[in-house]
Amino acid sequence: MIIEKALVVENLKKNFGSFEAVKGISFDIEQNEIFALIGPNGAGKTTTLRMISTILDPSGGDAYINGLSIKKEPVKVRNLISYLPEEAGAYKNLSGLGYLKFMANIFISDRERRKECIETAKELSGLKDRLKDRIGTYSKGMTRKLLLARAIMTKPKLAILDEPTSGLDVINALEIRRTIKQYAATGMTTLVSSHNMLEIEYLSDRVAIIDKGSIHEIGTPSGLKQKYGAQNLEEVFAEVTRK
Amino acid sequence: MNKFGTLLKKEIKELLTLQLVLPLLIGMIFFVLVGNIIGDEGKKAQGQQTIALIDNDGTKTSGSVTGILEKNGFYVDLLKDNDVNKAVETAKAEGIQVILSIPSGFEAGMQNVVPQEIGIYSIVRNLSIFSSSGSSIGENAVSDINEALGTGLIKEKTGLSDSNVSELKDPVSSKDFIVVGNNIANLNPNALLSFVMSQTTFLPIVIFIVIIFASQMIVVAIASEKENKTLETLLSSPISRVSIVVAKMTAAGLVSLFMALVYMGGFKNYMDGITGAASTGIAQNPNITEVLTKLGLNITAWGYVLLGISLFLSILDALSISLILGVFAEDVKKAQGLIAPLIFLVMIPYLITMFIDLKTASPVLRYLIYAIPFTHTFTATSNLFLHNYSLVAYGIIYQALVLGILIFICTRIFSTDKVLTMKLSMRRRTHAKNA
Numbered sequence: 181m182i183i184e185k186a187l188v189v190e191n192l193k194k195n196f197g198s199f200e201a202v203k204g205i206s207f208d209i210e211q212n213e214i215f216a217l218i219g220p221n222g223a224g225k226t227t228t229l230r231m232i233s234t235i236l237d238p239s240g241g242d243a244y245i246n247g248l249s250i251k252k253e254p255v256k257v258r259n260l261i262s263y264l265p266e267e268a269g270a271y272k273n274l275s276g277l278g279y280l281k282f283m284a285n286i287f288i289s290d291r292e293r294r295k296e297c298i299e300t301a302k303e304l305s306g307l308k309d310r311l312k313d314r315i316g317t318y319s320k321g322m323t324r325k326l327l328l329a330r331a332i333m334t335k336p337k338l339a340i341l342d343e344p345t346s347g348l349d350v351i352n353a354l355e356i357r358r359t360i361k362q363y364a365a366t367g368m369t370t371l372v373s374s375h376n377m378l379e380i381e382y383l384s385d386r387v388a389i390i391d392k393g394s395i396h397e398i399g400t401p402s403g404l405k406q407k408y409g410a411q412n413l414e415e416v417f418a419e420v421t422r423k
Numbered sequence: 424m425n426k427f428g429t430l431l432k433k434e435i436k437e438l439l440t441l442q443l444v445l446p447l448l449i450g451m452i453f454f455v456l457v458g459n460i461i462g463d464e465g466k467k468a469q470g471q472q473t474i475a476l477i478d479n480d481g482t483k484t485s486g487s488v489t490g491i492l493e494k495n496g497f498y499v500d501l502l503k504d505n506d507v508n509k510a511v512e513t514a515k516a517e518g519i520q521v522i523l524s525i526p527s528g529f530e531a532g533m534q535n536v537v538p539q540e541i542g543i544y545s546i547v548r549n550l551s552i553f554s555s556s557g558s559s560i561g562e563n564a565v566s567d568i569n570e571a572l573g574t575g576l577i578k579e580k581t582g583l584s585d586s587n588v589s590e591l592k593d594p595v596s597s598k599d600f601i602v603v604g605n606n607i608a609n610l611n612p613n614a615l616l617s618f619v620m621s622q623t624t625f626l627p628i629v630i631f632i633v634i635i636f637a638s639q640m641i642v643v644a645i646a647s648e649k650e651n652k653t654l655e656t657l658l659s660s661p662i663s664r665v666s667i668v669v670a671k672m673t674a675a676g677l678v679s680l681f682m683a684l685v686y687m688g689g690f691k692n693y694m695d696g697i698t699g700a701a702s703t704g705i706a707q708n709p710n711i712t713e714v715l716t717k718l719g720l721n722i723t724a725w726g727y728v729l730l731g732i733s734l735f736l737s738i739l740d741a742l743s744i745s746l747i748l749g750v751f752a753e754d755v756k757k758a759q760g761l762i763a764p765l766i767f768l769v770m771i772p773y774l775i776t777m778f779i780d781l782k783t784a785s786p787v788l789r790y791l792i793y794a795i796p797f798t799h800t801f802t803a804t805s806n807l808f809l810h811n812y813s814l815v816a817y818g819i820i821y822q823a824l825v826l827g828i829l830i831f832i833c834t835r836i837f838s839t840d841k842v843l844t845m846k847l848s849m850r851r852r853t854h855a856k857n858a
Contacts (some may be wrong), residue, residue, distance in 0.1 A: 196844065233659040236840040255661070263659040268650030273437055285429040286660050340659075 181378050182248050186211045186338055186369035187232065193225050201227045203393040204241060209338075209371060209386075216384035217373040218417065225373040226266060229342050232371065233263035245338050262287075262336035266343040266373075268327055272316035276326050277292045278305055279315060280333070287334045288406040301333035302360055307372035314366055321352035328356055332363050339364075341372045345379060377413035387413065389420050427666045434674030438640055440722045443678075447685055454689035461693075473498045475514045475522040477505050488523075488568055495567040511544065519545055533576060533646055541565055601810065603718045610714045611703035619720070619808060624689035627801050631773050634684055634797065636736050637679035638745040638762045640700045645749030646758030655841070666839040668830070672742045679738050695725035719810055726807040727817050730800075737800040741765060743829030751847050752834055762826060770800035796825045827858060 183417040187209040194202040202224040202272060209215040217225045224397040232243050243250045248257050270279050280301045288294045302311060305325045315323060324344070330341050344360060345353035361383060364370045374380050380387055381401045389397045389404075397420045401413055410416045437729035474497050480487045490497045500519060502510050511523050524542035532539045577588045597613045648654035657667055715721055724728070744765055752758035772795050775781070781789050781802065792798050800820025806814045836842050 229656070230840075230843075233655075235655055235658045248426060253662075257658060258661040261659065262654065266657040267652065267654040269653060271433065271651075271653060273440055274433070281659075282657075283431050286426055286657075286662050294702060324841060335459055 184211075185209065185244075186213065187204040187215075187243065187245055187371065189228075189232070189241070189243045191241035192228065192231060192243055194224075194231055194236060194240055195239040200393055202231070204207065204243075204344055205388075205390065205393075205395045207388050207395060207398055209369055212364070212367050212369055213386065214360075214370045214372065214384045215308070216387045216389050216404055217371070218375065218377055218387050218413065219390040222373055223356035223375075223390045223391075225375075225390055228390070229263070229340050229371065229373055232338075233340050234258055234263060234369060234379050235263070251284055256369055260337040262331045262334055262338075263338055263340045264331040264342060266346055270315045270323060270327060270330075273314060276305070276311035276322075277302070278317070279326065279344060280311070280330060281306075281329045284333070288318050297333040297335075301329040304333065306355070324348055324352065327360075328359060332360075332368065335363075337369060339368055339370045341370065342364055344372060345372055345374070353379070381413045389417055391421050392420070426662045427670060430670040431674055434644070434670050435678065437644065438674055438678045443640075443763075447682060451685055453687040454686075456691040458693035471519070473497075473500055473517075473519045474537045474560070475500045475502055475517075475519045477507065477510055477522065478503050478701055479505050479527040480525050480529035481527075484530035484533060484572065484779070485525045486526060487572075491568055491571040492564055492569075495564075497564060497567075504810065507544065509541075511546065511602060513687040514544075514546055520548075521564070523561065523564060533572065534575075538815070541568065555729070572626065601718060603720060606718045608714045608718045610711070610718075615715070615720070620806075621669055625687070625693070626804050627773055627777065628685045628802055629683055629690055630797075632738060633683040634681050634741045634769050635762075635766060636682055637675055638741045638748075639759070639764050640678065641671060641675045641742050641745040642749040642758045642762050643755055643816060644675070644751060645746060646752035646755045649752065650754045658837075658842070663832050666673050668837050669831050670745065672739065672833075676735070676738055679742075683734070683738075720808050722804075722807045724751065726810075726812075726815075729812070729819065730803050730807060732814065733800045733803045733819055733822065736819060736826060737797050738823060740796045740826050740829060741769070741770070743826060744768075745832055747836065748834050750842055768795055769797050772801050773797065776801040782826055793821075 185208045188189070189207050191204045191206055192202060193200070193204045205224070207215075212341060217228060217384050219225055227236065230251060231238050234250050235351065238251060242252075245257050245260050248260065250257050272281075274282065274414065277298075280298050284294045284297050284301075288297060305311065305328075307322060307326060310318070310322065311326075315326070329339070329346060331341065341360065345356050351421065357379060359374070372380070372383060381384065382403065386398065386400050387404065388395045397416070399407065404410070404416045405412065408416045408419045410419060457534050474492060476489060476492075476499050480490070485712065488562075489501055492499050498547075500513075500517070502513060502522075504510065504513075506854055507524060508520070510524075513619070514520075514522050522544040524540075524544065526540060526542070529539050538728075543565065545561055573592070574585065577583065577591065581588075583591065599609065600607055601612060601615055603609045623642070638735070645654070646658070745762060748759060748761045748765065772792055775792055776798065781792060784792070799822055803815050803818065806812075836845070
């Protein structure tokens with residue numbers, strides 16, 4: 181039995197007027213894999229994730245999630261994915277629990293499964309009694325934990341996480357990374373983006389180095405380090421983009 | 424609850440915040456209080472007026488002036504001291520607004536048919552509408568004196584009876600009729616205008632405020648979703664884009680209708696205070712409603728239904744335009760400025776229909792104003808009073824057509840990535856940095 185790839189990206193392009201934000205990139209992700217797009221600000225990471233999340237329409241190429249085209253079947257694709265935008269906020273007048281219930285209602289029709297997901301999210305967020313408070317009273321770290329819990333509570337076929345620890349302090353970032361790693365181990369394919377190479381080295385099974393809208397290298401962190409004789413991914417990135 | 428219901432509930436919760444409800448309640452209380460204060464002040468201004476009287480003549484004729492004034496509803500304070508400065512001091516101390524000064528030689532002059540001049544001193548304390556009624560009190564008093572003394576003088580000189588003198592002084596009288604369609608009724612046009620104004624003035628004001636509030640709500644809601652990136656989460660979730668658009672519009676529409684009801688209550692109280700004080704009993708005349716019914720000048724139950732439909736369509740048109748404008752908003756701060764074009768679109772028909780009859784305006788102006796969908800709600804009230812149902816119905820059809828086009832544009836925008844890129848394309852360089 182051939183197991184379908186979780187994500188196949190084929191020559192994906194995005195232009196904003198005459199500006200080419202993404203210049204025909206291709207890569208694929210295996211089931212239950214954590215795959216990372218790494219690159220500096222403006223490299224095309226967010227645009228790529230937004231296209232895969234069906235928010236932006238590709239200017240060329242296509243991507244397939246469990247075999248479904250993001251261009252031809254975006255509505256079906258949305259049932260398989262969960263997207264966490266970079267530095268996203270939540271509805272400030274809702275309580276943390278109210279927000280989780282709202283999103284669970286949007287994603288899941290089955291009542292029992294919805295209850296399970298909300299319980300999972302409560303656990304994952306680690307916010308305990310603060311879940312009853314308005315989100316407007318939360319710190320940045322608390323909001324991010326709530327949003328991450330929301331994004332992965334439904335155990336999507338593909339979780340798309342854009343800069344999940346951006347702007348967080350060391351402790352909060354560490355907790356977020358742990359949660360992603362632990363939950364992915366239960367069988368969730370994850371596509372994550374970051375400009376923090378060390379974070380990605382810890383998190384991901386494979387990485388793609390993206391810069392100026394093009395992918396320059398794909399491989400495992402250890403394989404890339406070995407190939408370029410580098411101590412860490414930052415050195416790999418510097419070497420790859422220097423060429 | 425289905426997905427649309429969940430979304431609608433969330434939208435209403437987001438809109439019905441303390442920040443919205445509190446100013447609404449304060450506004451309502453303000454209108455009720457101001458209406459009551461104006462009403463009380465108006466009644467005071469129209470109540471029995473006191474006049475201070477200086478009699479420099481001291482004759483039988485000048486002495487009769489007190490009786491004439493009291494007979495005409497004034498309270499007269501006859502001053503013992505004839506010095507004007509002292510009279511002013513007394514009037515100020517006693518809160519009297521008007522002093523009349525009868526000159527010496529008043530009686531002799533009248534007997535010789537030489538016109539006499541009574542001095543009117545109106546004490547100005549402030550420049551409010553009701554305080555300015557002081558000047559008219561003096562004029563009314565002198566008019567009453569003229570009437571009484573003039574009649575007496577003519578009787579004395581000619582030997583005519585009271586009724587004959589009256590016919591001699593006013594040989595021509597008038598009887599007012601109003602013609603509406605094929606109906607004719609005996610009524611003064613000013614009385615009609617006052618009554619209709621008292622019943623309809625507040626409605627365009629409420630429509631104006633509600634449209635502006637509703638538009639602001641939805642523009643800020645969209646801008647806030649974009650700024651917080653909650654819109655991106657929604658757009659990537661398994662809920663239809665049409666549901667997102669319709670839920671936002673329905674929630675804002677329902678909240679706006681709630682606001683309209685609250686404001687209508689507040690404004691009605693406010694206008695009742697003003698018109699109740701200013702309308703010298705015309706609007707309270709029970710016969711006027713009978714006369715208006717005879718003329719067919721009343722809004723029927725069917726008329727109110729049409730008015731409600733027109734108002735709701737105006738709100739939905741405004742919300743659709745705001746939704747499109749909101750897509751351009753980069754953040755909540757800039758969103759406020761984006762509704763400026765909409766404010767003008769509402770303000771232009773509001774002001775123009777208040778002052779001119781569009782049917783008599785130049786064709787270019789008329790069609791330009793009719794092209795604005797909100798115009799048809801502003802003109803609906805007067806058209807319904809005149810039973811011009813076809814005009815109101817055409818207006819509703821036009822508003823519905825505009826709404827259809829706007830909703831089509833909204834759903835097209837939300838169905839593509841334009842909902843994000845319309846902003847992004849304006850800030851391409853910034854986007855490139857973040858991509």
